[in-house]
Amino acid sequence: MEHKSGFVNIIGNPNVGKSTIMNVLVGEKISIITSKSQTTRHRILGIVNGDDFQIVYSDTPGVIKPHYKLQKTMVGYSEQALEDADILLYITDVYETADKNEEFLEKVINSKSPVILVINKIDLSNQEDVLKMESKWQELMPNAEIILTSALTSFNIERLLNSILEKLPIAPPYYPKDTFTDKTERFFVEEIIREKILVHYKKEVPYSTQAIVEEFYEDEKIIRIRAIIYVERESQKPIIIGNKGKAIKRIGIESRRDMEKFFGKQVHIELYVKVSKNWRDSDTKLNSFGYN
Numbered sequence: 001m002e003h004k005s006g007f008v009n010i011i012g013n014p015n016v017g018k019s020t021i022m023n024v025l026v027g028e029k030i031s032i033i034t035s036k037s038q039t040t041r042h043r044i045l046g047i048v049n050g051d052d053f054q055i056v057y058s059d060t061p062g063v064i065k066p067h068y069k070l071q072k073t074m075v076g077y078s079e080q081a082l083e084d085a086d087i088l089l090y091i092t093d094v095y096e097t098a099d100k101n102e103e104f105l106e107k108v109i110n111s112k113s114p115v116i117l118v119i120n121k122i123d124l125s126n127q128e129d130v131l132k133m134e135s136k137w138q139e140l141m142p143n144a145e146i147i148l149t150s151a152l153t154s155f156n157i158e159r160l161l162n163s164i165l166e167k168l169p170i171a172p173p174y175y176p177k178d179t180f181t182d183k184t185e186r187f188f189v190e191e192i193i194r195e196k197i198l199v200h201y202k203k204e205v206p207y208s209t210q211a212i213v214e215e216f217y218e219d220e221k222i223i224r225i226r227a228i229i230y231v232e233r234e235s236q237k238p239i240i241i242g243n244k245g246k247a248i249k250r251i252g253i254e255s256r257r258d259m260e261k262f263f264g265k266q267v268h269i270e271l272y273v274k275v276s277k278n279w280r281d282s283d284t285k286l287n288s289f290g291y292n
């Protein structure tokens, strides 16, 4: 039996549904999702294993103009994804026009890898507009296969999967067949906390925040977690904590709920807030927070 395997890199602008699509394709909540741009900060692998195939998806932050070092690293992950793909999934949605980010798009068009162009969120549009959009994109990217999806309702996800399988090169698996990601349990804990922070705090606060797991202790019945929420400035500390600690308590409760779902086990979590001055612009701090 011939075995197919390859890297399928998911790229595109922020907020078009890249992480949602990867999660649906993998069937696990690997990437956090919010309505805010820059939710994804890392390149995250999601691996799907079949008897005769292994698809290694990689979700990326999306293309943005970098204002600080963290964002530079984030854009780097997206650029890197252009280089090492067997298949590129370029995701756009029914709101985006092709003139956004022309430079990056040019690189996609010139890439040697086969490109699948996914127009996502079609549940938010109508047939006429979607078809118009499709023909515009096809003109722009004549070599790409276009698939219209709604990740939210799983519309055409099966079709997308089949198209990926068709284009997947013959190769042995790159990862053991029982792996579904390259990230650690600690990473998922940190991401779940960050998702809740993105949802509940406004303006610059979530973008100045990084959760770091200090202790992850698992026994048969329960996982005990101690995590620090790092902020950039002293003034952000009371915002995270909230009046009488209510805000941080909510983060803890909602995070625990998601973690229990993710790990299939009871979770106990303690959260603390600390300042790591201007960490987003410090190479050493970024490194120690896992951005490299």
Ligand SMILES: Nc1nc2c(ncn2[C@@H]2O[C@H](COP(=O)(O)OP(=O)(O)O)[C@@H](O)[C@H]2O)c(=O)[nH]1
Pocket: 013, 014, 015, 016, 017, 018, 019, 020, 021, 032, 033, 034, 035, 036, 037, 038, 039, 040, 062, 120, 121, 122, 123, 124, 149, 150, 151, 152, 153
């Ligand atoms: N209506 C609709 N919303 C979607 C769809 N896919 C994703 N979203 C929403 O779009 C927002 C951004 O999704 P996300 O996956 O984080 O986008 P990313 O930044 O490209 O990774 C979230 O609020 C999702 O719930 C879709 O097919 N239909």
Ligand SMILES: [Mg+2]
Pocket: 018, 019, 020, 031, 032, 039, 040, 059, 060, 061
């Ligand atoms: Mg994302």
